[in-house]
Amino acid sequence: MTAPQRARSAQPALDRVDRRILDHLADHGRSSIADLAEAVSISASSAQRRLRRLESEEVVRGYRAVLDPIAVDRGLVVHLAVTLVDHTTNTVGRFERHVLDLAGLVSCHHVTGDVDYLMRVDVADVEALDVLLRRTLARLPGVARLTTMVATSAVVDRVTQV
CATH class of the missing domain: 3.30.70.920 (Lrp/AsnC effector binding domain/regulation of amino acid metabolism (RAM) domain)
Incomplete structure (x- = not known):
């Protein structure tokens, strides 16, 4: 088995709710747990549990600030x-x-x-x-x-x- 095949087989299984969470986070990374839960129609405790799992499995690898490119001389x-x-x-x-x-x-x-x-x-x-x-x-x-x-x-x- 090649390295990419091993990496694919080691990927966590993501269900429909996980994917909705990820889609929401991609555009709203600073959402509160309550906002995330509401956006994907699950309870706050479920959203928090799923988010912690996605972070621990490194599906969510981090959060970043989006900077104004002109302000940081990268326009x-x-x-x-x-x-x-x-x-x-x-x-x-x-x-x-x-x-x-x-x-x-x-x-x-x-x-x-x-x-x-x-x-x-x-x-x-x-x-x-x-x-x-x-x-x-x-x-x-x-x-x-x-x-x-x-x-x-x-x-x-x-x-x-x-």
């Missing part, structure tokens, strides 16, 4: 497609180690297809993007090509929108 959303020079363990490992500390990094996914990584980096403005591209990303080990896409609007953004 420009940039998506980057990264192609590496090769796929050796050394090149991939060096790239991944360096990208972990990248300021403004929201996500980095290793993907299939014509590029190797898709990244989301939020920066203050175009000038900050220029610094990021010229002084940081262009110097990352093993990078052959960067394709930059600047978001002009957000249709759905569950990271920064309330």
Whole structure:
């Protein structure tokens, strides 16, 4: 059995009520137990018990504050497609180690297809993007090509929108 298969088989069984709780929490993470219970039509004690179980099983991994991106100098959303020079363990490992500390990094996914990584980096403005591209990303080990896409609007953004 592969690691992903083991991980899937170890996942807790979620019933319809659990899924309604999770859907509610995804949009209302600061709900009180009473509000959560009302939203999913169960008793407060049941909601509290289920929520504690979901937290202990790490289905609910934590709660975060949604920050105003402009206020924290992260108003420009940039998506980057990264192609590496090769796929050796050394090149991939060096790239991944360096990208972990990248300021403004929201996500980095290793993907299939014509590029190797898709990244989301939020920066203050175009000038900050220029610094990021010229002084940081262009110097990352093993990078052959960067394709930059600047978001002009957000249709759905569950990271920064309330």
